Amino acid sequence: MAASQEDVKLLGVLGSPFVCRVQIALKLKGIEYKFVEENLANKSDLLLKSNPVHKKVPVFIHNEKPIAESLVIVEYIDETWKNNPILPSDPYHRALARFWSKFIDDKVFGAAWKSVFTLDEKEREKNVEESLEALQFLENELKDNKFFGGEEFGLVDIAAIFIAFWIPIFQEIAGLQIFTSEKFPKLYKWSQEFMSHPVVKEVLPPRDPLFAFFKARYESLSASK
Structure with missing residues (x-):
């Protein structure tokens, strides 16, 4: 499936190192995505529903399946899109x-x-x-x-x-x-x-x-x- 046909969203705030990690991984892989800016003082229903445990950004939503925690997200991106590997193969x-x-x-x-x-x-x-x-x-x-x-x-x-x-x-x-x-x-x-x-x-x-x-x-x- 080409990246453009995927439904990829990133819930985040500008200036967060954790959100930045995910953005680097997405950019490295050449994945098109929609950035949804959150207001952490007034969290969206989408954020609360997607990350009910921590209620924090970043949240990565791939074909309506949400994933939380930046390092987990980066690994998921690496396993889903094989080009430009982020983790070693060994x-x-x-x-x-x-x-x-x-x-x-x-x-x-x-x-x-x-x-x-x-x-x-x-x-x-x-x-x-x-x-x-x-x-x-x-x-x-x-x-x-x-x-x-x-x-x-x-x-x-x-x-x-x-x-x-x-x-x-x-x-x-x-x-x-x-x-x-x-x-x-x-x-x-x-x-x-x-x-x-x-x-x-x-x-x-x-x-x-x-x-x-x-x-x-x-x-x-x-x-x-």
């Missing part, structure tokens, strides 16, 4: 890709977020430490490869878009030095390479409105101290 390397993608969600995302959007100073320091430790693991894992997936980017790279694009915004707002070229030269070089890839460039949200959004959030948090 079972061991597939397992490793899943491990490191989950590691990014479990160990990097929360700690980096709380490093900025936490009032408690001690809590913030603890989260900065955890972020640095997690990024060091990824720096070591990257070795001397261009991408985590080798010469072409894959699942781990897509999962790590949060590190490449969102963390630099967060640390600039909060005046932190978490992800720098001095601390993590390989990872930093990877991030520049990944963000300048034509597929990724096309789906990255505009930086300025995103920066303004998170800066306002950070300042209102600081003001409530």
